[in-house]
Amino acid sequence: MTEADLRLAKWVVDGELAFAELFLTLQQSDDTKVQYDTLSQDGDTLEQRLARAFGHARAGGWLSEFCTNCVTARLVSRGFIEEAIKQTASPWMVKAQALIDADSPFLNSALHAKGLLHVADYVCRIEIDGRHAGTGWLVPPDMVVTAGHVLTSSATNDPLVDIDKQEEADPFRVVVYFDDKVDMFGGRRVRRKPREFLLAERWLVALNSPPIQPGGIVQHGLDGQDYAIIRLAEAPLPMAKRMEMKATLPYHEDYLLVMQHPEGQAMCHQQGNVTGLHVTPGLFQHSVNSEPGSSGAPCFDVNFRVVGVHTGEMLGVTPASNLATAIDQVAATIAQLPATLPSNWPYSFDDADGVPWPIVDREQTLAWLREACTDDHQRGLMIRPPLRMPAGMTFTAELFKALLPQELHRVVRMSALDIHALGAEAFALQLLAAVGKSNATPFTPPQGDTTSIAYLRNTLVPELLARLDQARMERHVWLLLDDLKRPDAAHISLGDGNNLRELLDLLYEALAGYSWLRIVLLGYEGTPPRASAAYWSEQTLPELTPARFSQYMEKAFAGVPDIKYRARLSKQYKIVTTGQSAEANLHCMATTCGLFLDNMRSL
Incomplete structure (x- = not known):
């Protein structure tokens, strides 16, 4: 044991048991493994016992790995990293130190005030049956994160959600309030009238709610993280960016700020520090004051990144401590949600040049798009323009392209003005090129006296679909055919003098057998093909004024x-x-x- 070992040991904060388990786990050979407690000598202090473990790792040549894992497991406070860099020169540790420098605990007054004003717009108060139930915060445009037990609490005789019967929960019992703040008017403090929002029809996005006894949480009494994600019927901040979520666990003694509505009061905040990690993975303890009704409040670090969801008070702990759910699972859940429609009513979308466009009176189209991404029975859509304003088809095509993420969908838009003169094989090759299969080989030619329609049905179309299936790379393929009916002299009928129309009709029929294919016809005036009629929907756009x-x-x-x-x-x-x-x-x-x-x- 050396002075260098003691300098490392003084930063260990999360208890000897976890440290001993990590010490044993990192040793390579089962035959030469040394138990942590066999290193100590009579009369050793805790710091000396820890130092002997660091000395053993140093002698065995695995001190750098040991230090890195101590940081990853948050068994140490931030000061450990600076000391470990001096002793190990670990590149990972140097990178971690750079991140910590960016999280300086000193507060810049102007930036801190600006940050408070910014995040205050995202925090909300949740009422159930007219009673304050908890705090939450917005994930724009329309999702709210809170503690899971806010929805399942047995503090009342009738919790909103029964874990075993979640589908029976009544969303109309909930009202979410934003901008419930105190302002200064005429030299007096006045509580602002908040904005009210109801829940969406499909409102429960995610729920993880381990049982919590009334009054608080015993030290070993929480089995898992405590959070819920719900969806609102409208977007409170439709143009707002999402707050940054820091998905790594905070360090012991890190600064922490909690924005909350304690006991249903107007929004306020308290600050304190992280006091340690909880025995349950994914939870941490903190010293920020709270009251009943603060559950679900966002926990911010010094740079106003969300690091946790406030859970509640711990019972039987000295000194007094609160518990929070780390943000990692919440962030992962939100990241995995379908990006197709981030809101029940998106306010706008960006075209390929980043220019925003409004989405007005397209609820029916958006509802179909949502179902087409999650339900195999919605595969084809025929959209007709309004009679008195025959426009909006190009806008609709841009809307689809913008809302469908490229990693899950391959969207191909073709205009009748460009393809009307193509033959069936030329169109098929162009479609393959659009989904990424360039320089495709020619299709099998007709054999003998095969008729054109028989060749298309039995050879070309099946071969085209097989090639599309290979080229799509597990993504859905969306074929958007635009300008099928134009209101001006530019209209040209498809397939005049060639077999393109017959090929397209066969593709429309093929929807019944290919769950990865979606076809949207913009300006189409025909009827759905009988063979696949169950997979088609029809819409007429409303007139816009x-x-x-x-x-x-x-x-x-x-x-x-x-x-x-x-x-x-x-x-x-x-x-x-x-x-x-x-x-x-x-x-x-x-x-x-x-x-x-x-x-x-x-x-």
Whole structure:
């Protein structure tokens, strides 16, 4: 045991048992493994016993690995890393030190105040049956994270969710309040009237709620992380970016700030420190004051990254301590959610150039798109434009491309203006190239006296689908056919003088046998093919007017937390659009909305 070993030992904070288990696990050979307790001598202090373990690892040549794993398991506080770098020169440790330097515990006053104001817009209060139940925080645009026991608590005789009968929960019992804050008006403190939000029809996204006894949590009494993710019917902050979630466990003595609604009060915050890791993996203890009703509150580090979800008070612990669920499982759950539709009503989407466009009166189309991504019975969609405003098809195609993530879907958009003169084989080769199979070999040619339709049905189409299946790489293939019916002189019928129409009709029929294929026909005026009619849906787009865009923008402006800026945006929009005729160009109206949406993103 040396002075260097003692300098490492003084930073060990999470108890001797976990340290001893790690010491034994890292030793390579079962024949030469040394038990931690056999190294100690009579009269050794805790620090000396720990130091002897570091000395043994040093002599065996695995001190760097031992130190790295002590940090990973959070058995040490942050000061350990600086000392370990001096003694091991571990590249991993150097990188960890750089991250810690960025998490300086000293608070920059101006930045801290700005951070508080920013995250306050995300925190919400949750009521069940008109009674305050807990705190939560927004994952834009429309999800709220809280503690799982907020929904399952037996503090009342009628918890919202019965773990064994989750489908029976009534979402109408819940109201979520944002902007429940105290402001200064005329030199007086006034509690602001909060904004109310109800839950969506499919509201329960994730729930993990281990049993918690009334009054608090015993030290060994929580089996697993405690969190829930619920979905709102509308987006409180439709243009907001998500708060950063730091999915690694915090260190002992790390700064911690909790934004909360204790006992249903207006939003407030308390700060303290991480006091240690809990015996249950994925939980940590902290010293931040809280009250009943604080459960589910976000726990922030010094850089206002979410590191945990406040769970509750620990019982029988000295000194007094609270418990929080680390954010790793919550972050992983959110990351795995289908990216197809991040909201029940997306406010906008970005085109390929990053320009925002509004989504107005497309609820029916979005509902179909959601089902098509999760239900094998929705594979084909025929969309017709409104009679008095035959437009919006190109916008619909861009909407699909923007909302379908490339890692899960391969979206191919083809315009009738470009493909109308192609023969069946030329179209098939172009489709293969669009899904990534360039330089494809020619298809098997017709044999003997085979008719054109027989060749397409029995050879070319099956071969095309087989090649698409190989090229798609486990992704869904979406074929968007645009400009099938144009309102102007540019309209050209598909397949005039060639066999393209017959090939497309066979593809429409093929939906019944290929669960990975989706086809969207924009401007189509035909009827679904009989062989696959059960897999097709039909829609007619509603007519859009300046009034509908104005209603859309007022709803978007309502999500701006700053009341004065909200009013100014609304006034500017009215000035720009005043006098716009009912026949105003659809693209012009959408562009105007997009400019305002882009401006709102800078908030």
